[in-house]
Amino acid sequence: MKFISTRGNVEPKGFIDTVLMGLADDGGLMVPSEIPVVSAATLEEWRSLSYQELFLKIVAYYTNDEIPYEDLQEMVNTSYANFRTPEVTPIHQVDDSLYVLELFHGPTFAFKDVALQFMGELYSYISKKQNKIIHILGATSGDTGAAAIQGVRGKEGIKICILHPHGKVSKVQELQMTTVDDSNVLNLSVHGNFDDCQKVIKDLFADLDFKGRYHLRAINSINFVRILAQTVYYFYAYLHVDGSNEKKINISVPSGNFGNIFSGYLAKQMGLPINKLIIATNENNILERFVNTGEYKPGNFTSTYSPSMDIQVASNFERYLYYLVGEDSEKLSAYMSKLQTEGKITVEGEALQQVQKDFAALGVKNDQCLNTIAKYQKEYGYLLDPHTACGIAAYEAFNGPDEIGITFATAHPAKFDEAITLIDIKQEFPAQIKALFEMPQHQTVVDHDKNEIVRQLQAFYGL
Numbered sequence: 056m057k058f059i060s061t062r063g064n065v066e067p068k069g070f071i072d073t074v075l076m077g078l079a080d081d082g083g084l085m086v087p088s089e090i091p092v093v094s095a096a097t098l099e100e101w102r103s104l105s106y107q108e109l110f111l112k113i114v115a116y117y118t119n120d121e122i123p124y125e126d127l128q129e130m131v132n133t134s135y136a137n138f139r140t141p142e143v144t145p146i147h148q149v150d151d152s153l154y155v156l157e158l159f160h161g162p163t164f165a166f167k168d169v170a171l172q173f174m175g176e177l178y179s180y181i182s183k184k185q186n187k188i189i190h191i192l193g194a195t196s197g198d199t200g201a202a203a204i205q206g207v208r209g210k211e212g213i214k215i216c217i218l219h220p221h222g223k224v225s226k227v228q229e230l231q232m233t234t235v236d237d238s239n240v241l242n243l244s245v246h247g248n249f250d251d252c253q254k255v256i257k258d259l260f261a262d263l264d265f266k267g268r269y270h271l272r273a274i275n276s277i278n279f280v281r282i283l284a285q286t287v288y289y290f291y292a293y294l295h296v297d298g299s300n301e302k303k304i305n306i307s308v309p310s311g312n313f314g315n316i317f318s319g320y321l322a323k324q325m326g327l328p329i330n331k332l333i334i335a336t337n338e339n340n341i342l343e344r345f346v347n348t349g350e351y352k353p354g355n356f357t358s359t360y361s362p363s364m365d366i367q368v369a370s371n372f373e374r375y376l377y378y379l380v381g382e383d384s385e386k387l388s389a390y391m392s393k394l395q396t397e398g399k400i401t402v403e404g405e406a407l408q409q410v411q412k413d414f415a416a417l418g419v420k421n422d423q424c425l426n427t428i429a430k431y432q433k434e435y436g437y438l439l440d441p442h443t444a445c446g447i448a449a450y451e452a453f454n455g456p457d458e459i460g461i462t463f464a465t466a467h468p469a470k471f472d473e474a475i476t477l478i479d480i481k482q483e484f485p486a487q488i489k490a491l492f493e494m495p496q497h498q499t500v501v502d503h504d505k506n507e508i509v510r511q512l513q514a515f516y517g518l
């Protein structure tokens with residue numbers, strides 16, 4: 056298996072080189088040169104596997120034996136050993152048609168832990184085996200940063216700098232990132248929004264001289280290994296839901312940077328028979344507008360009750376567009392240039408029909424989000440976080456009769472108490488979260504100014 060850039064100007068790479076490259080050197084995103092297909096018989100065999108065993112089976116299609124099996128197995132076991140449940144991503148049945156895949160049982164109570172615990176282990180492994188300097192640079196709307204920091208804090212040979220939008224993450228997210236006092240962690244709190252933070256890091260990764268000199272590595276879903284690790288729970292969910300061999304299965308995914316749902320798209324291309332992939336967003340509804348009209352146009356940024364999805368420029372949209380245009384890098388590059396120069400792109404005709412076959416999408420309004428939380432608490436005694444509530448609202452909009460819907464619970468409600476208290480629900484915080492409120496914070500507040508951020512990075516990486 057080789058990996059290539061969506062823009063077509065990078066020599067095919069192996070697995071580890073792809074992990075280290077992060078953003079492709081031509082400014083595109085890395086994708087597999089060919090998507091491996093899993094047969095129906097193999098899928099049936101996988102039903103009895105544990106999460107860790109399933110992970111190893113799926114990832115083996117991509118790693119080219121570059122990592123000995125025993126080493127990979129050890130990394131996977133270590134990654135999931137500190138989850139609070141042995142199933143890693145347990146399934147909660149709400150009623151006859153709705154299942155919730157709980158992705159928040161890792162150290163930072165959000166779905167990002169599932170991929171980032173593994174990535175922390177992988178970077179540590181590469182650093183030791185290849186004597187590589189690993190200087191992670193990431194942007195977050197709150198959850199990626201916390202999970203990435205947890206994944207690598209205190210690890211030898213690794214430093215991590217995370218940019219988060221100042222005042223635009225929840226209190227618990229801020230505390231999870233900034234109460235970490237390991238010397239290999241730097242939190243930059245940037246005046247701006249998540250899109251601004253993501254743009255700065257993409258610009259720095261695209262500056263190959265800077266990237267090389269400072270050994271910059273990506274932990275965002277820019278990095279293909281994030282996408283790959285996230286495909287595992289699509290398989291796990293599908294294979295562990297009752298009736299999945301008789302009924303159509305739809306999966307509803309709270310979405311922002313389009314990484315999670317792109318992992319679902321990849322799982323489907325690998326042969327997982329998902330029926331509808333449902334994109335759930337909040338009022339930052341660029342993805343809903345794209346699916347309904349074919350126009351992809353970043354609009355005005357809106358702060359909502361689901362702040363982790365307050366994103367207008369969805370990074371992984373480029374990966375999907377690449378497949379939509381028939382894996383034609385020239386066409387893809389032309390679209391991306393148009394987005395740069397004209398601020399929007401449009402797909403029409405057969406391409407738009409294909410988009411509408413691939414996805415359904417709903418942008419959930421703030422009041423609908425709160426009403427959904429209140430409804431599920433009242434009717435089922437099940438407390439949703441606001442991102443998951445958007446996912447459930449979209450499930451309700453698109454799940455047909457006799458279909459099963461799996462909604463991904465991407466975060467624990469305790470991370471977003473600001474929204475939950477608005478509907479007078481009092482929740483008990485888990486002890487790990489309660490403890491954060493007593494700890495000192497470490498962060499540097501900076502303007503949204505690339506030069507200032509570069510100065511901070513140079514001082515931190517110390518090269």
Ligand SMILES: Cc1ncc(COP(=O)(O)O)c(C=O)c1O
Nearest residue numbers: 198310311312313314315363465
């Ligand atoms: C809790 C939560 N839900 C949903 C999302 C959206 O996921 P993605 O960016 O992969 O689309 C995020 C952020 O990524 C998140 O933190």
Ligand SMILES: N[C@@H](CCOP(=O)(O)O)C(=O)O
Nearest residue numbers: 195196197198199275276312
């Ligand atoms: N919601 C995310 C945004 C970054 O997404 P990623 O999947 O590219 O890391 C966050 O919590 O930071």
